[in-house]
Amino acid sequence: MNNRILKYLALSLGVLVGLSSCEDFLDRPTEDNYNVDNFYQTDEQCFQAVNPLYNSPWYDFQRGFFKVGEVLAGNYYWGGSPYMTFTINSSDEDLVNMSASLWSVNAYCNGILENIDLKSGPEVSETTKKTVKGEALVWKAMAYFYLVRIFGEVPIVHNNSAEIAAGNYNEKYKATIPNIYDYILMTLDKAIEWLPEKNAPGRIDRYSAYALMSKVYLTKSGYGMDGSRNQDDLDKAAAYALKVIDESGRELVPVFSDIFRLQNNFSSESLLAWHWRGDRDPWTQQNTLQSDLALTGFSEFGDTWGGYAGPSVDLQNAFGEDALSLDRVNRDTRRKATMMMYGDKYEYFWADKGGFDWADYNLNVLGEVQSGTGANQVKHLVGNNNDHVLGLGYGMANMATGLSTHLIRLSDVYLIYAEAVLGNQGSSSDAKALEVFNRVRARAFGKPYDEFLNTSDVVTSLTFDLIWKERRLELATEGDRWYDYVRLHYFNPNKAINELRDQARGTYNGLKAFYETGTLDPSTTYYNEVPKPNINDSHFKLPFPDTDLTMNKHLLEEAVEVDISQFSY
Known part of the structure; x- marks a missing residue:
């Protein structure tokens, strides 16, 4: 078994005394003294046991989350990355880390479920037990939702302790894709039963589960179909989305860019999110995406190296933008909140320095335009240490911010509802679907x-x-776009393949000369076309990592039907 999975299984099964002190629900057990028999004795301890599920086991998934979700999907340029060219192999480091992280999440969730039932003391309320188990179930469902959309058929590990005790953990056969979706939905059904309608800010509640359920049904609706989607699944996707829309009391954050600011980590719009701490003790509780995505020198820690990558030319085209122009369109506020380009200034970055000016920084500080696409990332960035203090009241650390990563937002649910209502029709004028769709556009x-x-x-x-x-414009660079292509490929593979193949995945030459002089010389400044990626049906499942194949030879064999009714919580 992978060592990281063993680490998190041990952390969840033998959870820990001597609590660290934080001011929010990210309080967690310390990682030095394992004593399961002295833990789970109070409501507070039960919540502290599940708190790490909001960050640490997901840590090694972060980079793959972005590369699969955005680079593979053509929303982001990342140099010579194999995710640009659909040439990922089974030894790819990000793929290895991604798989290990997802199985670690599953192991941690299984450990929490087991310990709450077996180890919780008499002072722990039934409400707390159900809430904590419900939170773990949603995270378990989310892990499997990623696994099935990344790798396709995977094994179902329902109870790690039982599998280890039986000695067959590494002898598991893959379940079929329909089996896995049924398992996810069964898991969410129980989560909905246990979770409260309202939980503490930032924590998973019943409507988080409804939101994920709607997304799973929308995805599942196209599997095995030919040009259309299963109407019953579409109806369920719409029904669960509507429960969130009409019953949750949640609202869109009025200003789009505000969603991604530190002070809105726990906003009403966010239904499911990773919540990070801006320090490195313990390592894995922090958000490190700023390091991978921000321009060199963006923070004072010397920990940012993402300037030479950036939002793709194809994504700029989708927003109606053109890096070979000195004028920004700026009609759609999401563009500036997603990518920074020539002429863009940000008052919420470097607030103590009067804001951040992209052109000034590239031309006069760096002395180069780092991004070959003429754009750099905005979402997932905090700014400098002062910005972090302003947002959360404390400073960040090297490769560590406390910015939450939103996985499902209310606007996503709005668009799921609109698409599910449209279903297999060529067009729809359904009043509610139009309302929620236009609410997204209005903002x-x-x-x-x-x-x-x-x-x-x-x-x-x-x-x-x-x-x-x-969906592309609303959720761009939030780690979700590739999974839209996976579900499109389920029922319309030619459309998915052709759209990916026709994307503008190249870069520009001579942007610095153009931005310095203001004069476009086509002989100096021009777009570099790149060969179209050789994409086919096989690319919609990524290869299992070598480490996984070494541990379980059955991953190379055909999936088997699994009776989901044998599992229960």
């Missing part, structure tokens, strides 16, 4: 909903392509 264009309805940007009839593009 994007910076207008109150009622005012937006009187503009030419309002949509009066929904089509798949309209929703498909809106």
Whole structure:
């Protein structure tokens, strides 16, 4: 078994005394003294036991989360990465870490479920037991949702302790994809039963489970279909999304860019998120995405090296932007909140220095335009240490911020609802679907909903392509786009392949000369076309890492039907 899985299984089965002191629900057990018999004795300890599931076991998934979700999907340029060219092999470090992380999450969740039932003391309330187990079940479902969309058929490990005791942990056969979706839905059904309608800010509640359920049903609806989707699954996706929309009391954050600021880590819009701490003790509780994505020198810690990558030319085209222009369109506020380009200034980055000016920094500080696409990342960035203090009240550390990573937002649920209602129709004028779709667009264009309805940007009839593009613009660089292609490939493989193959994945030459002089010389400044990726059906499942194949030879064999009714919580 992978050592990281063993680490998290041990952490969850033999959980830990001597609590660290934090001011929010990220309080966690320390990692030095393992004594399961002295833990789970109070409500507080039970919640502290599950708190690490909001960050640490997911830590090694972060880089793969972005590379698969955005680079592979054509939203992001990342140099010579195999995720740019669909040439990922089984020894790829990010793939290895990603797989280990997801199995670690599953092991940790299974350990929590076991310990709450077997070890909790008489003072622990039934409400706490159910809430903590419900949170663990949602994270377990999310881990399997990633696994099935990344690798396809995978084994179902329902109880790590039982598998280890039986000596067959590394002898598991893969379950079929329909089996895995049924297992995810069974897991979420129980989570919905146990979770409260309202939980502490940032914590998973019943509507988090409903939101994930709607997304799973929308994805599942196309599997094994030919050009259409299963209507019953679409209806369920719409029904669960509508429960979130109508019953949760959640609202969109009024200003799009504010979603991704530290002070909104626990906003009403966020239904499921990783919540990180901006320090490295213990290592793995921190967000390190700023290091991979930000321009050189963006923080004072010398820990940012992402300037030579950036949002793709294809994504810029989708926003109606052009790096070979000195003028920004800026009609859609999501563009600036997603990618920084020439002319962009940000008051929320480097607030103590009067803000961050992309062109000034590239041309006058770095002396180069680092990004070959003419754009750099915005989402997932905090800024400098002062920005971190302003947002959370404490400083960050080297390769460590406390910015939450939002995995499911309310706007995502709005778009799931619109797409599920449209279903297999060519178009729809359903009033509720149009309302929620236009609420997403109203915020994007910076207008109150009622005012937006009187503009030419309002949509009066929904089509798949309209929703498909809106999802891209709304969720760009949030680690989700590849999974949209996976589910599209389920029922319309040619559309998925052709769209990916036709993307603009190249870079520009001579941007610095253009931005310095303001004069576009086509002989100096131009787009470098790259060969179209050789993508086919096989690329919609990534290879199992060598480490996994070494541990379990059955991963190379055909999947077997698994009776999901044998499992229960």
